[in-house]
Amino acid sequence: MSPPSPEILQRARRVRLMVFDVDGVLTDGVLWYGAQGEMFKAFHTLDGHGLKMLAASGVRTAILSGRESPAVARRAAELGVAHVLQGIEDKGPALAGLLTELGLAAADAGCMGDDVVDLPMLGRCGFACAPAGAHGEVLRRVHYVSVAPAGRGAAREVCDLLMRAQGTLAGAIARYDPGS
Numbered sequence: 001m002s003p004p005s006p007e008i009l010q011r012a013r014r015v016r017l018m019v020f021d022v023d024g025v026l027t028d029g030v031l032w033y034g035a036q037g038e039m040f041k042a043f044h045t046l047d048g049h050g051l052k053m054l055a056a057s058g059v060r061t062a063i064l065s066g067r068e069s070p071a072v073a074r075r076a077a078e079l080g081v082a083h084v085l086q087g088i089e090d091k092g093p094a095l096a097g098l099l100t101e102l103g104l105a106a107a108d109a110g111c112m113g114d115d116v117v118d119l120p121m122l123g124r125c126g127f128a129c130a131p132a133g134a135h136g137e138v139l140r141r142v143h144y145v146s147v148a149p150a151g152r153g154a155a156r157e158v159c160d161l162l163m164r165a166q167g168t169l170a171g172a173i174a175r176y177d178p179g180s
């Protein structure tokens with residue numbers, strides 16, 4: 001993997017809020033339904049710990065999803081994600097409202113999405129990201145595309161990139177490395 005460009009690092013340094021879509025970003029995008037109509041989602045621990053480390057480094061995290069799911073609410077609570085917006089049809093105004101609530105400019109936000117429904121939020125942030133395998137229209141419009149696929153480390157890759165750009169990754173890892 002080649003190092004990020006100076007432009008990507010500059011955008012990543014500015015991020016104070018990182019917003020993640022769920023299906024196709026924090027999950028692999030496959031929807032599983034049980035016999036009673038219940039929906040199941042699988043989340044990767046690498047992505048989850050990345051969100052926790054990012055928040056501990058001082059970058060706020062949020063989830064912005066078009067679907068509503070108790071599993072998402074539970075996972076977000078486990079990870080300490082304070083801003084969870086579900087059932088959102090138009091993600092652009094939802095992002096704008098969150099930025100206003102937090103007193104942040106659009107340039108201070110990063111967003112990660114995978115499909116055309118995410119374009120309204122991706123177009124309003126300073127650092128737009130997508131996982132490998134996202135829809136072509138999304139891939140053409142974002143600043144950064146992860147090497148890792150959705151639901152398999154893509155979100156962690158972005159979290160690590162933000163912390164590296166902001167000079168906090170080594171300290172975040174040092175918490176777990178007794179030899180450092």
